[in-house]
Amino acid sequence: MASSTLPITCFQPRNNRTLTITHNLQALQFRVPKTQRVVRRLSVVGEVSTVGPPPPPAFGFGGESKAEQTASLKLKLLSVVSGLNRGLAASGDDLQKADAAAKELEAIGGPVDLSVDLDKLQGRWKLIYSSAFSSKTLGGSRPGPPTGRLLPITLGQVFQRIDILSKDFDNIVELELGVPWPFPPVEVTATLAHKFELIGSSKVKIVFEKTTVKTLGNLSQLPPLEIPRLPDALRPPSNTRSGDFEVTYMDSDTRITRGDRGELRVFVI
Numbered sequence: 250m251a252s253s254t255l256p257i258t259c260f261q262p263r264n265n266r267t268l269t270i271t272h273n274l275q276a277l278q279f280r281v282p283k284t285q286r287v288v289r290r291l292s293v294v295g296e297v298s299t300v301g302p303p304p305p306p307a308f309g310f311g312g313e314s315k316a317e318q319t320a321s322l323k324l325k326l327l328s329v330v331s332g333l334n335r336g337l338a339a340s341g342d343d344l345q346k347a348d349a350a351a352k353e354l355e356a357i358g359g360p361v362d363l364s365v366d367l368d369k370l371q372g373r374w375k376l377i378y379s380s381a382f383s384s385k386t387l388g389g390s391r392p393g394p395p396t397g398r399l400l401p402i403t404l405g406q407v408f409q410r411i412d413i414l415s416k417d418f419d420n421i422v423e424l425e426l427g428v429p430w431p432f433p434p435v436e437v438t439a440t441l442a443h444k445f446e447l448i449g450s451s452k453v454k455i456v457f458e459k460t461t462v463k464t465l466g467n468l469s470q471l472p473p474l475e476i477p478r479l480p481d482a483l484r485p486p487s488n489t490r491s492g493d494f495e496v497t498y499m500d501s502d503t504r505i506t507r508g509d510r511g512e513l514r515v516f517v518i
Contacts, residue, residue: 418443502517
């Protein structure tokens, strides 16, 4: 590079004479690797400012970004639970594999703060796995009616409908009820209505209000049957009609929760 000069004027305080000094800019240049792309500028007062490169993206093991790792772990979890019929067909080994896959996704996702991300709860979520269903009852670790091909109740799809404005939290269960031959099974949708509130940053408390049963198919013209909540004085002490769970992972389309009795549940929007 051709050398160039920069005149700098200095004032001497005693006689106000000026002195002009010529600096060779070639001597002030710095050698830096091209890959760093660092720009150094010499200001008129002789100061050097540095503009560095932007920080590199965060990479995990194997050179994958966090987003790529998260997508891979989500796919792994969904693959583990996909053939378990929402947990009804899960063996002890299946329960352990699902729990391990969920913990990996929870770890990379970090703590959930519903006070900030409450809007992500909004919507209709489909249950794709519940460890509680391995007990072969609809109540999971709580008492509930049995389910199975040879039993009178067959479980269909299960949804959660959450409205963050009205604080409505509805568990919607599709059921097929067996009836005496020669009549066909009766298909119904049971909606268990709750209200919810946040407890801390990631825990949700739900309080049961009522159950509504609606027939489908040939009996869909029948009006819904509403089963109201029993008065507090008539309910047994063990039937508190409330529960809580912790949201341990949540993004725009996937949610993992762990219940107050250890149930692991996986939902997709």
